[in-house]
Amino acid sequence: MAILSTFGPLAILSLVLVIGVIVTGAEARPRAFFVFGDSLVDNGNNNYLATTARADAPPYGIDYAPTHRPTGRFSNGYNIPDLISQRLGAESTLPYLSPELNGNRLLVGANFASAGIGILNDTGIQFVNIIRMYRQLEYFQEYQRRVSAIIGASEAKSLVNRALVLITCGGNDFVNNYYLVPNSARSRQYPLPQYVKYLISEYQKLLQRLYDLGARRVLVTGTGPLGCVPSELAQRGRNGQCAPDLQRAAGLFNPQLEQMLLQLNRKIGSDVFIAANTGKMHNNFISNPQQFGFVTSKVACCGQGPYNGLGLCTPLSNLCPNRDLYAFWDAFHPSEKANRLIAEEIMSGSRTYMNPMNLSTILALDAINT
DSSP states (O other), X not given: OGGGXXXXXXXXXXXXXXXXXXHTTTOOSXXXXXXXXXXXXXXXXXXXXXXXXXXXXXXXXXXXXXXXXXXXXXXXXXXXXXXXXXXXXXXXXXXXXXXXXXXXXXXXXXXXXXXXXXXXXXXXXXXXXXXXXXXXXXXXXXXXXXXXXXXXXXXXXXXXXXXXXXXXXXXXXXXXXXXXXXXXXXHHHOOHHHHXXXXXXXXXXXXXXXXXXXXXXEEEEOOOOGGGSHHHHHHTOSTTOOOHHHHHHHHHHHHHHHHHHHHHHHHHTSOOEEEEOHHHHHHHHHHOGGGGTOSBSSSOSEEBSGGGOBSOOOTTSEEOSOGGGBXXXXXXXXXXXXXXXXXXXXXXXXXXXXESOOHXXXXXXXXXXX
16 A cells, blocks of 8 residues: 555546446445535535624625525635535535435535634634534534434445545634634633644544544644735734734644644554645745736735725625636635645645645545445
8 A cells, every 4th residue: 555655646546547447336426525614614504504604695606606606605616625526526515504405415425614613612702603613523423313314324334434524623713712802811811832732632632523423534624824814914914924923823733733633643543634734735825826826815806905804705895807816715715716726735735735645645545445
């Protein structure tokens, strides 16, 4: 198996295709895909909740094919889970709260993510009704009971064990908790280094619970460059420079998250958790946007105020005519094009970005072991 790590991405993808032909008869259904986390990966759960953390009005979804209408994704188009689903050869997972998620559509998987949530239960309290992480995991248990009723307990267990899982959270624990207001409760309770350690320890408990519930291939993303998003440039940055306090927070959090994941894998004895260093992926086009075809990585496409970084993206906001030229769609979230760049690194990035392996290698290994 170790020999696979010397293959290039094209060789690995070719191997996946060949193996896919071999096992088609035995495995007709694409692997299920489950998504947990915050607004970076929410695809509409908050539409069904009484909360202000929603993306259900134009111009959200302006480039979403085929409807070009808002879907609840905090994007002009597709988000990262959509792009991963496409790579799996599957339709996008539906929000768990969607009434359309029933019958055979449950076998595709489900998206449990909810905008505004964090690792901690007190993160995002200003949004009131959001699906906090403990509740997302409860819904995952409920999902498994529903699937068991369709295909039986043994098949349901196998579906979950074989599934790919993506989890994205942590950024809001800084933006919408520690740094939400000056002298916040959490900042008075912990100096930043201790807060980060606390977050990592709480995240480990969530990931262990996810493993206990059957997840065996879990992509875990770090935070992006928190101080460089248009919202923070507008409120905390000086002269267009990234906000140093939030950059320090991300700089402390991401390496400790990666180390914690590797420790969990050693404890389990298998590469269950994969660290996706989305901070480094973001930094590439923030430090050199022109190299990736962007005109700017500072100004959001949709918004108002300095850097279009104040307030929400609404029908009254400034709106750029070409979203592909902007690294950020709104004050906090990447554009679809930026999401595509991140998804490419998740798929075929080096160990600098994906530790201990990228998604192409995962797919190849899992196809061999099917």
